[in-house]
Amino acid sequence: LVARHVAQARVQMVGEGVAKFIDLDGSAVRVAIVTARWNEDITTALVSGCRKTLTELKVPAENIFETSVPGSFELPLATRLLALSGTCDVIVAIGCLIDGETTHFDVISNAVAKGLMDVGLQTATPVVFGVLTCNTHEQAVARSHGGHNHGIDWAKTAVEMALLRASAL
Numbered sequence: 001l002v003a004r005h006v007a008q009a010r011v012q013m014v015g016e017g018v019a020k021f022i023d024l025d026g027s028a029v030r031v032a033i034v035t036a037r038w039n040e041d042i043t044t045a046l047v048s049g050c051r052k053t054l055t056e057l058k059v060p061a062e063n064i065f066e067t068s069v070p071g072s073f074e075l076p077l078a079t080r081l082l083a084l085s086g087t088c089d090v091i092v093a094i095g096c097l098i099d100g101e102t103t104h105f106d107v108i109s110n111a112v113a114k115g116l117m118d119v120g121l122q123t124a125t126p127v128v129f130g131v132l133t134c135n136t137h138e139q140a141v142a143r144s145h146g147g148h149n150h151g152i153d154w155a156k157t158a159v160e161m162a163l164l165r166a167s168a169l
């Protein structure tokens with residue numbers, strides 16, 4: 001079904017053999033959003049921005065599945081389980097890591113980024129990296145509910161990557 005929609009999607013050539021989807025139509029796309037509950041004020045706002053934009057891109061409410069995990073470190077496994085379930089065309093993994101006094105932040109943020117990339121490459125299900133890695137809580141606020149909500153961008157990326165995958169299958 002998604003493949004049929006890709007055929008109808010307006011595509012702009014931005015270079016030799018390079019196409020960019022415009023007028024993203026998500027009406028046949030199934031999206032899973034998995035969210036880490038640490039820094040919940042931030043992640044809740046990011047999910048809201050993402051969901052609102054998915055709706056604007058015509059993704060039906062019944063095609064948006066939401067679940068949560070304790071922290072960002074749990075995101076890669078939850079994402080892999082969702083990808084293997086075959087129930088979604090794209091997964092948005094949302095979390096917020098804020099730097100502390102130890103090296104914990106660097107260890108976790110690198111592991112999560114690598115873990116999410118691996119899931120996408122191993123399962124061929126697009127995974128959107130929706131993890132803010134900030135030095136301060138203020139930086140996280142500016143990227144969620146106090147400035148530009150990055151969840152909006154992740155929703156657009158999700159629909160574009162789902163359509164890209166469908167066009168390649």
Ligand code: DLZ
Pocket residue numbers: 036037038039070071072073074095096097098099100104108
């Ligand atoms: C333990 C921890 C800490 C200190 N900070 C964060 C954070 O800023 N953001 C986040 O998403 N998760 C944090 N966690 C939790 C870990 O991601 C993970 O849930 C635990 O280490 C259990 O595996």
